[in-house]
Amino acid sequence: MLSEFSLIKQYFQRQRPGHAVLGIGDDCALLAPSPGTQLAISTDMLVEGRHFFAGADARMLGHKSLAVNLSDLAAMGATPRAFTLALSLPAADPAWLGHFAHGLFALADAHDCELIGGDTTKGPLNVCITVFGEVAPGHALRRDAAQAGDDIWISGTIGDARLALAGYLGEHPLDEANQQTSSLRMHMPSPRVELGRALSAAPVARAAIDISDGLAGDLGHILAASNVGATLNADALPAGPVLATMPTELRRRFCAAGGDDYELCFTAPAAHREAVLAAAQQAQTMVTRVGTIDAEPGLRYIDAAGKPLALALVGFDHFSGG
Amino acid sequence: MLSEFSLIKQYFQRQRPGHAVLGIGDDCALLAPSPGTQLAISTDMLVEGRHFFAGADARMLGHKSLAVNLSDLAAMGATPRAFTLALSLPAADPAWLGHFAHGLFALADAHDCELIGGDTTKGPLNVCITVFGEVAPGHALRRDAAQAGDDIWISGTIGDARLALAGYLGEHPLDEANQQTSSLRMHMPSPRVELGRALSAAPVARAAIDISDGLAGDLGHILAASNVGATLNADALPAGPVLATMPTELRRRFCAAGGDDYELCFTAPAAHREAVLAAAQQAQTMVTRVGTIDAEPGLRYIDAAGKPLALALVGFDHFSGG
Known part of the structure; x- marks a missing residue:
């Protein structure tokens, strides 16, 4: 020994x-x-x-x-x-x-x-x-800095780690190739360090959080800290390559409340769209605009056509899981 | 939940x-x-x-x-x-x-x-x-700074936490009062923050370590890092109030290789004896001079009369324990 x-x-x-x-x-x-x-x-x-x-x-x-x-x-x-x-x-x-x-x-x-x-x-x-x-002092991307009218962005893709878990648990059986691909997202997340740095340097973004417990819950922390609300386009959420091939309801649900994604969710003024894309380019990381920060509290979902969606979701919680 | x-x-x-x-x-x-x-x-x-x-x-x-x-x-x-x-x-x-x-x-x-x-x-x-x-840069008390001729000092008292463990395990049964007193040393150690700060400020001390795994093992880290040896007076080691009432062999052994003491063991030039005592006074912490750093590698023990003692000891190790 x-x-x-x-x-x-x-x-x-x-x-x-x-x-x-x-x-x-x-x-x-x-x-x-x-x-x-x-x-x-x-x-x-x-x-x-x-x-x-x-x-x-x-x-x-x-x-x-x-x-x-x-x-x-x-x-x-x-x-x-x-x-x-x-x-x-x-x-x-x-x-x-x-x-x-x-x-x-x-x-x-x-x-x-x-x-x-x-x-x-x-x-x-x-x-x-x-x-x-x-x-640098004053440059940290905090949760309490989101403002009404800000765009909401997400890096990379989300939901495949949650899909891998569903496969493991038999909740949603996957074929071997899909299990393998999605499992890599679960086991080998890529921290978006370069993107975070590029977004904070100018600064380009206002508020940011990493998506570890599911988008809805983690964005919820930004909303609570910033005293704002948000509207998310459930069909704009960048599903992982495997999840993207799955039925709409599953895709929306695992994107919105997956967990283990380790992508960034951040907000930035609409006037910074070009700068956000430039930062993403510099960091060689894909980013997707998925919604808007609202003055009205609460998190709302719409579909691709702009129609309100009722998604009942809860974030992953280490103590509510049993 | x-x-x-x-x-x-x-x-x-x-x-x-x-x-x-x-x-x-x-x-x-x-x-x-x-x-x-x-x-x-x-x-x-x-x-x-x-x-x-x-x-x-x-x-x-x-x-x-x-x-x-x-x-x-x-x-x-x-x-x-x-x-x-x-x-x-x-x-x-x-x-x-x-x-x-x-x-x-x-x-x-x-x-x-x-x-x-x-x-x-x-x-x-x-x-x-x-x-x-x-x-402050250059003031940290490192393990590699001991020099031959340095005094070796210990703060507070040691060995009572080890005695409490021996009592709990039935290795050395204690009466209730002794178990209670010694157990407090095990469960409520006093980190010697003020003393450490006073010793590093001037700086007064050269090398230091905290005694967590037993004096012999922890002092051994200073000796190895500083490429020196040491002679300890086993009868000068400041036994805790309960251990001090125990047989000589047990006292020496639990002082030298107890564990869970969270006292400081430090070295200082002999010329700094007054300064060490002043620092101890300032920190309102007892210190005891227990030995000397030697140029010759190895850790030797002597008794109160200066006669060599053979103490076969090993420090506490989280992986050798079973």
Whole structure:
């Protein structure tokens, strides 16, 4: 059995030079924030059986554990800088740790985000990452900044992760190819870091959130914080490639209240449409305009013809699930 | 059942004004580091059945979860600023959450350390806190800074937490009063934040670590990082009030390799003895000189008469425990 210390050293302490003043191996890491920036901080805990299946692929889990945190930085328009990792494991399996570290560092390196500290312990599988990014004062994309008349935009596509879950659970059986394609969206989300940064730089966008618990619920947080309402075109929602081939009712429902999408939902003044598209182009990320912020509270849906739709949806909630 | 969002809001979002630019309630918190400081960051994960017993008192658990993190800041000489909390719970029990929050915030407020973000989820009980402190560049007390000839010091007393565990496990039965007194040391450690700050300010100390896994193992990290050795006077080690009444062999052993002490072990030049005592006075924390850093690698023990002692000890390790 490996010891706690060699676990960190062997799998997570790397030779490549980092930005941190002091990385893994002391009581604390030391980070010197760039002068004139604010630090954006987010923490997410992933629990076996709740956020991922027992026996989940370790490489994908390493990727996803960091991805969901980077997605929070993206939603603030912050540039990733560093992260800490706390890991509870039933056993110190070298193969598992190697795969996990591989998935984790592949994504970390792609975003130049350095692992600066950690903790490993024995226990039920649990991954807790805290991530640090930098953003210029006043440029963070907050939830409380949406204004009536703003366009509502969504990055990438949504709903395929929810469809994959429906396939796994037998709620909506999928053929093997569709299960595989949609599952990749569930296990390997792409945090929209470049887009978030481009949207916050000018700034182009006003409010933003990442879609983790389903669009309706997450947009609802923007509406509540900004004291506004919204109208969404349910048929403009950018369904994932597999979900797009499914019946209308399922497509609308899984787009509006899926979960595990890790795309950005953001608002921007209508006068910024060109700038939004330029930012998307710069970030090489697709964006779709899906609705409008209203002064009137509440979230309303319309169809492609502009006719009101009654979609009864609830966002995913880790405690209401049972 | 409470929802994930109301859990955070109801128990952990507070009305008192904080230092953070943006606290709980967005994708990220925003922290503006004080100009010219570095950020000290540490993360610790506490797992039921590993770091605390099933059914542990929630208020004490709230205290201890933050205390072990503040202790890491203390060991760097950093001033606490903020923390994030990720919490996995089998159920959202309002009474438990109230007690947990009470213990957590009592300690947080005592150190003016603000909760700026968090995550709650359903799962096996697990508490992961990441803490942020500030320290002037070059003033952090690192593990690699010990030098041959340095005095070795310890704050407070050690070994009573280990004795409490021995009592619980029947390894060394204790009467009720002794079990109660020693258990308080196990459940309610006092992070030595003021002492750490006083030692780093001048700076008075060279290297420091907090004693979490037992003195021998933790001092061993300083020795390895600094490429030095040490001689400890096993009879000078400041045993806790209960352990001090126990047989010599047990006292020496639990002092040298206890665990869960959360006292500081630090080194300082012999010329700084007065300054160390002044710092201790300023922090109103007892300190005891227990040995010397040697050029020769290895950790040696002597008794009160200066005679070599053979103590066969191993530090506590979360993965070697079974």
